[in-house]
Amino acid sequence: MSHEWITPRIREIPPSGIRSFFDRGNDGRNTISLGLGEPDFITPERVRAACIRALNEGKTMYTPNAGLMELREEIASYLNNSFQINYEPSSEILVTVGSSEALDLALRAVVALDDEVIIPSPGYVAYSPLIHMNGGKVVEVETSAEQRFKLTSQALRDRITPRSKVLLVNYPSNPTGAIMSYEDWQPIAEIVKANNLIVISDEVYAELTYSRQHTSIASLPGMKERTIVISGFSKAFAMTGWRIGYACGNQELIAGMLKIHQYTAMCAPIIGQIAAIESLRHGLEEKDRMKETFNQRRQMFVQGLRDIGLPCHEPQGALYAFPSIAHTGLRSEQFALRLLEKAGVAAVPGHVFGSGGEGFIRCSYATSLSKLTEALERIERFLTSTTVKTFPWQAG
Template sequence: MLSDRISPRVREIPSSGIRAFFELSSGNENVISLGVGEPDFVTPEHVRAACIRALNNGETGYTPNAGLIELREEIARYLHNSFHLRYEPAHEVMVTVGSSEAVDLALRAFISPGDEVIIPAPSYIAYSPITHLNGGVIVEVEAGAREGFKLTAKALQKAITPRSKILMMNFPNNPTGAVMTYEDWLPIAEIVKANNLIVISDEVYAELTYNHTHISIASLPGMKERTIVISGFSKAFAMTGWRIGYACGNRELLAAMLKIHQYTAMCAPILGQIAGIESLRNGLPEKDEMKASYNQRRAFFINGLREIGLPCHEPQGAFYAFPSIAGTGLSSEEFSLQLLNKAGVAAVPGHVFGAGGEGYIRCCYAVSQQKLTEALDRIERFMRVLPARRMTSVSNL
């Protein structure tokens, strides 16, 4: 059988739990999808127009492997102005095919077989499979509800062993919406430096914080040189389909990532890079308007979930709610499947996000107010018909 020729590591990793529920609901107009983390805004008109002009001017070729220098300069300027991060555009910034490629490049560049990669969980589902594919050892550290879904110094220290090499994390967090403050980061940074760890910090939701200003761990003393900051344009700039991300950090670490990028993607799409330049030069007002809209939807949806009887911590970043469904007596997968089949609402079961995710579902509130209202109505009706024995403890959570 040809399937026997497939790499065992590939056979062992699961398919995306997010995409599984997306496929179940895809094409069904009666389903309200809260599953995929994609803005409901389109890319602003002036960004699209800039790309049309570039296309008409014949700008359709390769770019330098690390990306157009104009875009790297804009990224460096933007990170300095927004988050107090200083990077030299020529050697400390590289453009990637979405932030997902940047994560893949970083893990591939730094993992040797047997190296331990510490991943606070719940977390984005790609980190563990990529670690496994590269022969790394996954060490999940539960950053659960009792900690506000934050990484604590105590939990990190407990996970450290002589084989610890990488701390892979994303804050603001997908799926919980948790953020880390400067005070939260201080003891984490000391542990990282004391144990000579490399930090891969996925900050693709950095712009989407609501009651706190985003603080990158790379901005703390002694952390820039050992941190790869990853971000992109998909979420805050409504550019998911353009596939433009970036990585910033120590030039030697970035050069290792660039080697792999040269032999695989070669360069990010030129039109996407032109869109990125236009977004950073002229698209910040639209970014802020979209954020304000998400903030309104966040308050509405979280309050609605709580009124229904689904406890939900208040997400401070990203555009996800992570309500507890533990009181229903159903597993997160059972709840999500029944919610989809009986109520026509697609949400992602929490267990796919790793340790601490069971007993929760992830709902993306980056959909219209009308859809959020209808989704809450459907969830409420669904909750009413659950067997009474399954609901006994909901009010006590």
């Protein structure tokens, strides 16, 4: 009976594919998890100390719905200095319960029933379910390793219909690590403007680019007013559990999102907001040190994957390698399950990121070099094991 009480729209949504493999990789066995994109660093000591002081001073109350003005001012300054985007703190910035809430608010504010939301594939696992929950229709635009998983103007143009309303992008990309340059964004921006689309740009990995500075599509001419930029402190600042994100956009879009936020979350946790202020004021050097560590791991792990026979494009951002396993003849879920069962390595099958992810697995390198080295050794043994010798490409 209780099953029938859940709406069909929610019943149809599958559980998170990432969490499924993460949970299996944390079952008490000697498993190396490359599943979750969570930094293995703890929040820097200075940030934690600032929050302890704030607690001792009794700072445990609600904040303004849109977030502490101090934090919004720091975010505005940071985005201007780092990515050359200017926002008015009082009306164009909303502090949220992680970037996940910001994404949900953005979709709820702009997507009406049967509006089409275009997303590059492969893409983050939460996008399709959130679009579905909000009554929208998902339209995937496949990207390819050959084109470094970038969104191309021709692919986008081919998927636009009269029902198209939103382009939801995520660069640097989860799961591929792809980035988009200013030159890459220019033709995309022209198509967006010509078709009167709204852009929701998930830039939570903006700080984690390794070969060049991040470019936000909102920084292009005519794009700021039609773009909602979403970001947060979880990844680059090692603050996943603090749950502080933010959304930036024109006053009308942010006001619409704020209405929903007022009636649901009320405000983001005050202590998390204080931590975010301290991170922006005094934590940028620590952020850069963590980024350099990620870069060292990235270079070692990607080369290691290639050395053991898994083709892998060069991820230039985020925390993930996205190697191809197509030559094994196994579907991505089959490969990931066997890798977990036989080798004790948990990776995420590419199909959970959309149709464009089939034939790949996602491996997070947000763990120690020693664990990454051990994971590579286990994967290599797995690839050369008797179990794997039954793969179709080796038969006969």
